[in-house]
Amino acid sequence: MYFAGVDIGSTMTKVVLMDKAGNLLSFIKGPTGAEHRQLANEVMRQALEQARLQIDDISYIVATGYGRLNVPFADRQITELSCHARGVSSLFPNARTAIDIGGQDAKCMKIDNGRLVNFVMNDKCAAGTGRFLEVTATTLGIKLEDMGDVSLKAAKQIQISNLCTIFAQQEVVALLSRGEKLENILAGLHDALASRVAALARRLGIEPDLVLTGGVAKNIGMVKAMKESLGCEILVPEEPLLTGALGAAILAKETYAKAAAAGETLPTRSRRLEKATFFS
Amino acid sequence: MVVQKEKKTINRLKSMYPLRAKVNETYLKSIEAIQAGKPAVWGMLNFYYGDPILKAMDIEVVYPENYGAIAAAMGVARQYLDRADAEGFPTHLCGYSLTTLGYASRMMKELKGQIPPEAPLGGMPKPLFLMSSAAICDARYKWFQALGRYMDVPVWPLEAPIPGIKEFFIEGYYDKMMKLGVKHLRDFVAFVEKMVGKKMDWDRLDKTANLMIEVNRVWHEVNELRKARPCPMHSRDFWSAMPAALFLAGDLEDSLRLYQDMYREVKDRVNNHVGAIPDEKYRMVFAELPPWHSLAFFDKLAERGWNFVIESFGYHPPIPLDLSKVSDPLERITKFSLQFLVGYFEDARKQNVLGGTSAYPYLKYVKEWKCDGALLHPLITCRSASTHLPYVSDMLIEKLNVPSLSIEGDIVDLRLFNPEDALAKAEPFEETMEHYKRMRKQAGFDW
């Protein structure tokens, strides 16, 4: 018996496969890449390949994330909030607060007993999400992976005065041409994002342990900036990108087990590895 | 090395300084008195209803609305705002209310009633009760009710009627407002008596009420003098001096004397044609709360010839009324307070400007103080200082050919007001003002 969690994010699609004992069989991430149509299923295919499984071998599949609604091969949709909370608490049993900064939104979650109990989120303006960093990385022609490292070298922070992501991008270019150091600019950018997310998190109230997940947690510059903004310790999973998919897989397994215990059979969808679309 | 001092173009009134010093001093004094055990009340600016009663009962009042501004200016508001946010108050609420709620949470939940050490100006001590107000905005009574989460102190929400301009002239309307007000204040007195455990000294209330009325009358006359050209007194002097009349800050006899001094100085300037700025090119009305943290902005505008000759209706004293024949002090206070709300109604109805209590006075000001333009400062989180502004600007241009420039700001998020951006708009706006000056000439207006 195998279970899958598919997290179709705005930027990246993540898949986690798990057996009934909860052992991870594979985890794959790839770009959601709307321009190439097949990517969600492509990522799923790779994951299956890695685990040497066929799609029909999977007993139950939970889809989550921004693109969860129209995944043709998923049996159930669960919001990324519940999945992240579940994923985080499986990795850090003492976690009480999780912050997920993704490409499309930023969310803060309160966790109790492994479950989501409360949350706040921002999804109105890109300036408070991971997209803010993505956009500026592209502008600066540096790799997203390197942004954090570079920012750590900063001797000072340069304040970014534009709130809008797109204008901030322009501002960054102007700062560079004025001879400001890249690392100082990056430190300013990280600080700008961190203070926005921290404001959101404070709304929920932060209780330790605090875990930062989502793609942005891979960026050590952000982890540092968040620590400074919140003034507390932050735990980061080894593979922060996968937390949502992991949670989805666990919830798939648990849903299945619960139904089995009650002697019910869950409705499942036919296993078609087809492209997923976002808008109905 | 030459130290460049910030250029100050505005010619401040000398008589303003002692008045401002007095206000600051009384603030500190009242904190001292409270710390020495005198009862303290948190009050909402209530446009004259409750303050004379508290004053006559020798109760010290602190104003969280005012304190919010201080906390913002001193840079400590942020942490209180964050706290309020964490407690679940929506962020779009009045910034001052959030500051107070965060402050109360810190003081009562975290510090068990101790004044937070970081609180500026001695902080606000735990009150005996809360006096909120229904006048002007919803935040002002809901906010004190919400404080109940942090402090088990009773709240008295002062009722204030909000009459419609036309409806006000229905026969018997005024008497019903009076009846509500007087009975309400009488009950309030009983409540205060119970709270402080002593009886009202009615003679003292009588005197206090009279002084309040007189202080406001003189203060009104001072502002009337500002109709002169050039205008002898800038809005900055108004703002510095207003707390003594608006909140009854300080000893009222002192205040009266100081406002009289101010009257003499302003009158002197009028006689000698001395303006508040060197070269008055544009006479301006300023709408609503000033950007307290960047007041230097007004010096920059003064260099361009912008004189601010009149400002927000809400901070101005009521149009004087002869109340000497009203023997009951509560009745006198009520009449005076109502006058604040309805003083302009007769005129507004005649002009058919029905857009509300705080809208019409701007038309009158602009006409009588002969303003060339209005600088509007809508505030993101203060609804009552912003709601009427689009209407005001519409009416000013339609009825009087006077244009408005609107520059957004906020009461606690001070970064929102961008003085550079605002100054960049000054140039095109001067052109606009010139244009309308010509339009007014054509339309037969006299300024």
Added chain:
Amino acid sequence: MNWFMGIDIGSAYSKGVITRDFELAASHIIISGANYRKSAETMRTELIRKVNLTQNDVANTVATGFGADNVYFASQKTSDIVCTARGINNVFPQARTVIDLAGQSTRVIRLNETGIVTNFTASEKCAAGGGRFVEVIANVLRINLSDFGPLAAKSRRPITFGTGCAVFGESEAITRISEGIPKEDIAAGVNKALASTVASLVKKLKLEEPCAICGGGALNTALVRTIESELNINLLIPAQPQLITALGAAIIAATSVTSQSSTA
């Protein structure tokens, strides 16, 4: 000495003109780039070259726009709102309202018969409310800005963007392409979103006709049409809408010299 120069260093493009007797003699447009000072210099050199003059032949230069401070050789800096009003008045003296669609923001200006500003307003500082949104989407659609208008004009069913954010709008556009939604519907969707921002600014200020439109956004003919139908009016469009503000600057350069010499 009757040559005057106006330079408008915009957030996206730098525009410059030389006028003679209040008539356009030469113009030039370059991408502003990161170094505004250099753009300003290039602009001057190119303009002078085009009319075959030397620097000394230019009697006066006025700078305006986002980067006006970098035009160190200008005698004065003037607000772009004033320049736009003078510029449009030069081309369309009858215009009483002008919509300026620039990169960072949209401005609506009311003016009188002499080009004097009588009222104005500008959009908020959000890229979704200005020409940048068009650039961003054009980039996603892999088309030139100059093809944006003609493409959008073909649309029958413009899409509606789900958020008011240009950045998210970008990803939405990418997704829509992948779903096979025709490019023209996406382009027209952007125009629709911008047109409604413009319309609400215009209404706020109250429209007085005739109304002109200028700025780089006016090159987007489909956008102009959409705004026209949203407001239910006909717009006046100058031949070179992007130059209007620079033209206004040159006119101010000319008038301020004339008025100086007459008072001297």
Added chain:
Amino acid sequence: MSDKNKGLNKAREIYLDSSRRAKELKAADKKIIGYPCVYVPVEMLTALDLVPYRTCADMKEPVTEADRALPHSFCPVMRNCLDCALKGKNDFLDGMVAIHSCDPQEKTARIWESYTHYPYFHFIDMPITVRPEALEYFKGQLNDFRKTLEAFTGKKLSADKLEAAIKSHNQQRALVRELYELTKSSPPHVSGTEIVQVVKALTSLPVAEGNNLLTETIGEVKKRAARPEKKSARLLIWSSTLDDTDIMQVFEAKANVVMNESCGGVRAYRGEVKLTADRLEGLADYYLNEITCARTFRQAALGETRKDYGRDLQSRFGYLKGAIKDWKINGVVMLLVRYCDPFAFEIPSLKDYLNSIGVPSTYIEYDYTTGALAPMRTRVEAFIETISQ
């Protein structure tokens, strides 16, 4: 029952085109009086043979005209409402009655009056406390309202007619409560979405027609075989305004909304107007004391000199407890209209109260536009996930 023009179908049609009936009546020489808020005592209009018509906001209509009259950071419901008026959608009205229920209502009324020209316009002031002098004042306000209405219609407001009107409106309140009885079962007999349509229809019809509609609907709902689908949660939504089916559907896609505690739901129907000797007194008492809305300042005891937070919460939110128990509600959504100050200040306290009675709750904010629906969906789903685990 399959008559398409009865009951729920009829309600839906009126919901979709709410002014149609009013316009028909207008053509038949009836006078139509608009009102923007449920605090306006419609009984007085009915008694004078005037047709009360609630001028609702329309969420699907983007705000374009109100921009020049009201700032952005202002109650979006009232902005939208005014926008509709400025677009001329209410031009058929013979008059408007506005009331000081909250600050935005009062402010909008001023601007409404200034920018439109109905033959009749009246503004009722309303105090914020339930003190005796406040009640007396409010009664005086209703009396003034009577005077202007009489002057407008040229008729006297007779005691008999007012009594009859009060009775009809009380009957309407009783019928709405009866309809809500039908959401007690699981699954409910009638969905939250359907009730939104019915309530909006009621505020667009003369009272007698509304009562007929209710009677038909109740009969139909009781008999019908197809009930709403049973979902994993039973919700109470506490809000100032929830009067749009699209928003309701965001909730009902995943849960059964069995109580809509807003002015698009049960709020104006929970109590009953008493037939006091002085009829206006009963009306004043009902509107000031009986309708429970955040706009009224309530405290445990009048002028109390001691304060106890627990009792305070009870006096402010106690009315919810019975419904939560009787309707077996397992989650409360505090749905806040952005910039709605009276409700916004209540959120943390209401949360405290709900915690104290052990009901999970969440707070969701929206700005009364269709654009707000997508982000709302994730929040709603996540909340339902948290309470149905």
